[in-house]
Amino acid sequence: MILRTDENRKPFMTVYNEIRDKVGFLLQEASTKFILPFYKNLSAEQISTKSSKDDFVTVADRKSEVFLAKNLIQLINGSNVIGEEACYDDKNNLSRLRDNIVWTVDPIDGTKNFVNGNERFCSMVALLKDGKPQASWIFIPLANKCYYADASGLQVRHNSDSFQPLEISNEKMMSTHVTDFKCSVSLRHLEPEIKTLVKNKVKHLKNRVFIGSAGIEATMLAQGQIDFIFHSNTTAWDHAPVDMFCKASGGNSGQINLFLGSYSDFNIKKNVPVLFVQNKYAWDEVASYIVG
Numbered sequence: 001m002i003l004r005t006d007e008n009r010k011p012f013m014t015v016y017n018e019i020r021d022k023v024g025f026l027l028q029e030a031s032t033k034f035i036l037p038f039y040k041n042l043s044a045e046q047i048s049t050k051s052s053k054d055d056f057v058t059v060a061d062r063k064s065e066v067f068l069a070k071n072l073i074q075l076i077n078g079s080n081v082i083g084e085e086a087c088y089d090d091k092n093n094l095s096r097l098r099d100n101i102v103w104t105v106d107p108i109d110g111t112k113n114f115v116n117g118n119e120r121f122c123s124m125v126a127l128l129k130d131g132k133p134q135a136s137w138i139f140i141p142l143a144n145k146c147y148y149a150d151a152s153g154l155q156v157r158h159n160s161d162s163f164q165p166l167e168i169s170n171e172k173m174m175s176t177h178v179t180d181f182k183c184s185v186s187l188r189h190l191e192p193e194i195k196t197l198v199k200n201k202v203k204h205l206k207n208r209v210f211i212g213s214a215g216i217e218a219t220m221l222a223q224g225q226i227d228f229i230f231h232s233n234t235t236a237w238d239h240a241p242v243d244m245f246c247k248a249s250g251g252n253s254g255q256i257n258l259f260l261g262s263y264s265d266f267n268i269k270k271n272v273p274v275l276f277v278q279n280k281y282a283w284d285e286v287a288s289y290i291v292g
Contacts, residue, residue, distance in 0.1 A: 110213030250279030
């Protein structure tokens with residue numbers, strides 16, 4: 001097997017500090033106005049479901065997405081927006097992934113946690129050029145903390161302070177076997193026959209954690225708190241940010257065809273299983289374990 005490289009991702013577009021800061025403040029404003037007022041304060045009529053009984057959407061999701069979409073397109077002329085809730089209402093919005101400059105928005109990532117009063121939720125924005133992530137923001141409302149990732153690395157801002165480099169651990173995957181790696185694995189969208197096979201592998205993972213938010217997982221991966229993330233499908237609003245955070249922290253991402261046992265570079269337009277590994281040299285090892 002051949003480890004995927006970053007060659008097809010270059011050159012990156014330049015994201016100026018002014019844009020970085022403005023997006024951070026937009027996320028903070030959306031949190032203050034439309035998210036935190038509803039935390040632990042939702043009425044039944046303010047909560048509905050989408051694809052399943054535990055796939056929630058709330059008034060906070062919709063209000064914050066509208067706010068962010070309206071303001072993000074004003075930051076870069078000619079840009080467009082793909083929001084999770086807008087795409088659920090009209091799947092034709094996904095065709096915008098073909099546009100030159102696109103913002104992806106996940107207004108509340110971890111809505112089930114948000115509805116249940118669990119603190120593991122966040123808001124995510126990514127900036128894509130020709131379908132490739134260029135920069136990502138993950139804002140954690142309860143901590144008033146904004147993480148930022150681009151080709152130059154990782155940064156974090158507390159409250160309304162300036163962004164500062166994010167310190168990350170230099171110790172990556174000291175364990176000797178995949179079963180010892182700390183990981184987050186979601187099999188939710190796999191077809192039954194494949195799901196059974198992968199479950200038989202996953203059950204041997206000794207340090208699997210259950211987070212319920214791709215954005216929270218991304219910040220944990222970047223900081224060395226987990227070693228890999230495997231999700232059974234790829235969505236623009238979830239995984240463009242995770243890809244950017246993984247690559248910015250020195251990791252590697254790729255997609256897996258579980259029927260064929262083959263691997264490919266990360267492609268936001270393909271809705272297939274995706275793997276993010278903090279240590280890029282261990283990507284093939286983890287992928288082989290999942291497929292084998």
